[in-house]
Amino acid sequence: MTKLLEVSALTVGYGEAVALDAISFDVARGEFITFIGPNGAGKTTLLNSLMGVLRQKSGTVSFKGEDLGTLKPETRVARGIVIVPERRELFPQLSVEDHLRLGAFLRRREGRAILDAGLERIYALLPKLKERRRQLAGTLSGGEQQMVAVGRALMAEPQLLMLDEPSTGLAPRITEEIFEAIARLKADGMTAIIVEQNAHLAFSVADRGFVLEVGNVVASGAADELRQDPRVLAAYLGAGDRYRDA
Incomplete structure (x- = not known):
């Protein structure tokens, strides 16, 4: 499979503190990978670094063979990398449809007919958004706001979609709807990185997984294999004590 993203020895820090310590991985076209781990492990830091929001101390990030180096976030979006942030970052006074059209801002020259087809x-994919298309984002439930955030990202037609804790704060029924949509995106050939504390959900859609703790990858492998790893079971799948290195 063709590698879409290649990350080598990525180190990110805040001042003297190291948040990610020489992380290396790759993502093939059409592949879903997940990073799981506790709060403070560096999961969101990783996505923000790939997005260009945080600068790396060292290491390289290559997308479609191009070293992203110091490219700004908006340039990375134009290259095809889009994030759905954990906080969703919606505008309360904008409607659902306005948010979706905003996601296609960099595609505005393609014409209204093409953007309408994207809508x-x-x-x-997310029928509830059509029902709410005229409703202001600030009046939506948390689950509906998450759907808007996902839809807005997809309107950019990303080649790599990054989802930061998509299940956070959502009721189980809404979480199921969100992950059903994610599974459909995978079936359609999307490439994605999912950061998620709920390992059950993450492994349900991922091809490969990485366990991140205190800025270090402490376990990795095929999602089905990690599901059976007793240390991962103990820490993240409800089978006992916290993950420890063997």
């Missing part, structure tokens, strides 16, 4: 694809 219909989002509405087919």
